[in-house]
Amino acid sequence: MRLFAPIRTHLVVCAVLSALSAAAGIVPYIAVAEIARLMLDDPGGSRTAIWTWVAIGAAGASVWLVLFVQSARVGHYADAKILHDVRVRIVRHLGTLPLGWFRASGSGKVKRAMTGDLEEMHEVIAHALGQLTGAVTVMVFATGYLLSVDVTMALVVLGVLGLMGLFYRISMRSMTTHMNRLIAADARISAASVEYADGIQVVKTFGTGGRVMRRFDDAVDEHTKAFGAWVAEVRYSSAACRLFGSEMAVLTAVTAAGLVLVDRGSLGVADLVAFLVVAIGLPNSILPAVSAAQGVRKGRMGAANIEELLSRSSLPEPERPQRPQGHGVEFDRVTFSYDGTKNAIEDVTAVCPPGQVTALVGPSGAGKTTLTSLLPRFYDVSDGAVRIGGVDVRSVPSAELLASMSLVFQDVALLRDSVAENIRIGRPDAGDEEVRRAAEAAHVHEVIERLPQGYDTPLDAGGGGLSGGERQRLTIARAILSGAPIVVLDEATAALDADSESAVQEALATLAVGKTVIVIAHRLHTIAGADQILVLDGGRLVEQGRHAELLARDGLYARMWAAQEGVLA
Template sequence: MSTTTSEPRTDSVPEPAVGTEQGPGLAEPGALARLFAPIRSYLIACGLLSALSSGAGIVPYVAAAEIARVTLSTPSVSAAAVWTWVGIGAAGAGLWLVLMVQSSRLGHYADAAILHHLRVRIVRHLGALPLGWFRASGSGRVKRAMTGDLEEMHEVIAHALGQLVGAVTVIAVSGVYLFSVDVPMALVVLGVLGLMTVSYRVSMRSMAAHVNRLIAAEGRISAASVEYADGIQVVKAFGTGGRVLHRFDEAVNEYAEAFAAWVNEVRHSSAVTRLLGSEMAVLTAVTAAGVAFIAQGSLTGAELVAFLVVSVGLPASIIPAVSGAQAVRKGRMGAANIERLLARMPLPEPERSRTPDGHEVEFDHVSFSYDGTTCAVEDVSAVCPTGTVTAIVGPSGAGKTTLTSLLPRFYDVTGGAIRIGGVDIREIGSARLLASMSLVFQDVSLLRDSVAENIRIGRPGAGDEDVREAAIAAHIHDVIEALPQGYDTPLDAGGGGLSGGERQRLTIARAILSGAPIVVLDEATAALDPDSETAVQEALARLAVGKTVIVIAHRLHTIAGADQILVLDNGRLVERGRHDELLTRDGLYARMWMAQEGVTA
C-alpha cells in the first residue's frame, strides 16, 4: 500500500477545526515579511529611493531658509551666494521629482508582482483543499483573502512604505539642519512632534480590539443583508420581514455602538493629536520660543526665519505617515489571514495513484466527525455493486449527505475506509477520483457562460454533437432549442429563464456527457413539481444505465425499485434491504413509508 504525503510547511500557523473560523484581525508576527519575501530586494530599493526622494524634497526648504539667513544677516549680500542657494534648491526639487517617480514605479511594479504571486499561490492551494471546507466555511475566507486582505497588502507596498520612509527621512534631514542652526530651538520643534507621537500612540492603543469588534459587526450586517435578499420571496409571502429586518437593525446598532465606543474613548487624545500635528501648533511654538530666545540674545531673527521655513512644513510630512502606520497594521492582519488560509492542510495525495479494479463502491466501517468528538457517521459498512442502484434514506440529520460527501473526498473519513474497485480512495489521485464520478445535487450550480459550455463542463473538449446528444438524453434538448440563442444562450448563476427542473436536467446532461462510471445523486428531485420530477427521473434513468448509482432521496416512492436501500438514523446504519423486505420488517423505513403515504393519500 502506498502512503500519502503532504508538503511540509515551515511557516504554518494553527488552523481551527473543520467548520470553525478564527476571529478577524489576529496579526501573526512576521506574516507580512514572510509573504513579501519574493520582493524583498525591490522593497529595499523602493525604500532607499523614497528616502533619497524625501531627503531631496527638503533641500528647497533648506535653500529658502539659507537665502533668508544670508539676506537678513549680511548687510551687503552677494548675489552669487543667493543664486547658489537658488540653484541648490532647484536641483533638489528636480532630484525629488525624478526619485519620487522612480520610487513610485518600482513600488507599483513590486506590488503587481507580489499580488500576482500570492493570487496564483492561493488559487493553487485552494485546488488542493478538501471540497468540504468550501461548503462549510471556506467561501467567505476565500473572498476575504482574494479581495480585502490583498487590498490591504497593496496599500502597504504602493503607499504606506513610501509614506513611512519619507516621514522618517524628512524628520532626520530636517532635524540635522535645524540642530546645525540652533540646538534649543530644534529641541522645541522635536518636543512638539514628540508630544504628537505620544498622543497618537495613546489614541491608537486599543485600535485592534475596536477594529475586531467593527469587523465582526460588519459580518453580521452582511449576513443579515444576504439572508433578507436570498429569502425575499419567503419573507414577503409569510410576512416575516419584520423579524429579518430586526436582525439587520440589531447588527447595524451593534456596529454603531462599537464605533461610538471607539470614538468616545479616543476623542480627546485624537483631538490633541490633530492639534499638535497642525502647522498652527508648530508655528505657534516656534514663534513663541523664537521671540523669547531673541529677547535673551541667544537667537537671531534670521535663524528664526530658518526655523519658520523648515519646521512649519514638518506636520504635513508626518501626517501621511500616520495613515501609513494604520495601513501597515491592516496589512499585517491581512497577511495573517492569508497565511492561515495557506496553512490549512491540503488534501493528502498518494505518492503514486492506484487504478481501481472496477467501480464497485465499498463502505468499510466508515466513521466521520466534523468536530472530532461527535460522529456524524458511525461504523457504516455496505457494498454498492457495479450496475446497481443503492438508495440511502433516513430522517433529517441522519448522516445521508455526510456519507455521500465522503465518497468524492469532500472530507476524509476519520475511521474505517471507502474503496472503489478494491482500492482505498485515499490511494487514488483526487483528479482521477473525481473524474470517475458524476455528482448531481439538489442545489444546481451553473456558470456564467453559454448553455453548451455549462454542459461541456462534464467533459471539456467534447464536440457540439456530443453536447447535443447528452442534452437529448437528459430530456432538455427541446427546451434549449426554444431559448433565444439555443445552445449559445448565456446563463447566469441562477440559470436565467430556466425553471428548477430544467436547470436540474441541464446538470444531468453534464453528468451524462462525463460518462463517469459512478453516479451520486443527492436529493436530485426533492424540490421539483410532479411534471418536472417525471422528466428528471427519466433523465436519471438514462444516466444510471450500467453505472454504480448511489442516490439520496426523501421521496421514498422514487427509490422503491432500488437494488438495495440503506436506512440511516443518527449516523448509524439501522436497516438494509429491498423495498418490500423493509416494509415487512415494520422498522424505521416502514414507518417513514407509511408517514409519506398517509400524507399523500
C-alpha cells in the same frame, strides 16, 4: 514579510527611491531658508551665492519629482505583482481544501481574504511604505539642518513633535482590540444584509421583516457601540496628537521661543526665519506617515488573515497512489463525526456493486448525504474505510478520484457562462457535437434550442430563466458528458413538479446505464426498483434489501412507505 518575499527587491528599491525623493524634497525648503539668511545677514552681499541656492532648490525639486514618480511606479508594480501572486495562491490552495471546510464557514473567509484583506495589503505596498520611508528621511535631514542652525530651537521643534508622537502612541495602544471588534460587527451587518436580501420574498409574504430588521439593527448598534467605545477612549489623546502635529503648534512654539532667544541675543533673525521656513513644513511630511502607520497595522492584520487561510490543511494526497480495480463501492465499518464528539455516521458497512442501483433512504438527518460525501472525500472518515474497486479512496489522487464519479445534487450549481460551457464542465476537452449529444441524452436539447442564442446563451447563477427541472437536466447533461463510471444522485428530483420529475427521471435513466449508481431519495416510489436499498437512521444502517423484502420485514422502511402511500392516497 513572508507574503512579500517575492517582491522583496522591489520593496527595497521603492524604499530607497522614496528616501532619496524625500531627501531631495526637503532641499527647496533649505534653499529658501539659506537665501533668506543670506539676504538678511548681508543685504548687499554676493548675488552668486543666492543664485547658487536657487539652482540647488530647483534641482532638488526636479530630482524629487523624478524619484517620486519612479518610486510610485515601482511600488504599484510590486503591488500588482504580489496581489496577483497571492490571489493565484489562494485560488489554487482553495482547490486543495476539503469541501466540508467551505460548507462550514469558509466562504466568508474567502471573500474577506480576496477583497478587504488584499486591499489592506495594497495600501501597505503602494502607499504606506513610501510615506513612512519619506517621513523618516525628512525628519532626519530636516533635524540635521535645524541642529546645524541652532541646537536650542531644534530641540524646541523636536519637543513639539515628540509630544505628537507620545499622544499618537497613547491613542493607538488598543487599536487591534477595537479593530477586531469592528470587523466582527461589520461581518454581522453583512450577514444580516444578505439574509434580508436573500429572504426578501419570505419577508414580504409573511410580514417578518421586523424580526430580520431587528437583527440588522442589533448588528448596526453593535458597530456603533464598538466605534463609540474606541472614540471615547482615544478622543483626548487623538486630539492632542493632532494639535501638536499641526503647523499652528509648530509655528507658535517656534515664534514664541525664537522671539525670546532673539530678544536675548542668542538667536539671529535670519536663523529664526530658517526655522519658520523649514520646521513649519515638518507636520505636513509626518502626518501622512501617521495614517501610513495605521495602514501598516491593518495590512499586518490582513496578511495574518491571508496566511491563516493559506495555512489551512489541504486534503492529504496519497504518498503511494493506487489505481482502483473496478468501480464497485464499499463502505467498511465507516464512522464519521463533524466535530469529533457526536458521530454523524456510525459503523456502516455496505457494498454497492458495479452496474447496480443502490438507494439510500431514511428520515431527515439520518446521515444519507453525509455518507455519500465521504465517497468523493468532501470529508475523510473518522474510522473505517471507503473503497472504490478495492482501493481506499484516501489512496487515490484527488483529481483521479473526482474524475471517476458524476455528482448530481438537488441544489443546482451553474456558472456565469454559456449553456455549452456549463455542460462542458463535465469534460473540458469535449467538442460541440459531444456537448449536443449529452444534452439530447439529458432531454434538454430542445429546451436549449429555444433559448435566444441556443447553446451560446449566457447563464447566470440563477439559471437565466430556465426552470428548476431544466436546470437540473443541464447538470445531468454535464454528468453524462463526463462519462464517469460512478454516479451519485443526491435527491436530484426532490424539489421538482411531476412533469419535470418525469423528464429528469428519463435523463437519469440514461445517465445510470452500466454505472455504479448511488441514489439518495425521499420519494420512495422513485427507488422502488433499485437493486438494493440501504435504510439509515441516526447515522446507522438499520435495514438493507430490495423493496419487497423490506416491506415484508415491517420495519422502518415499511413504515415510511406506508406513511408516503397514505399521503399520496
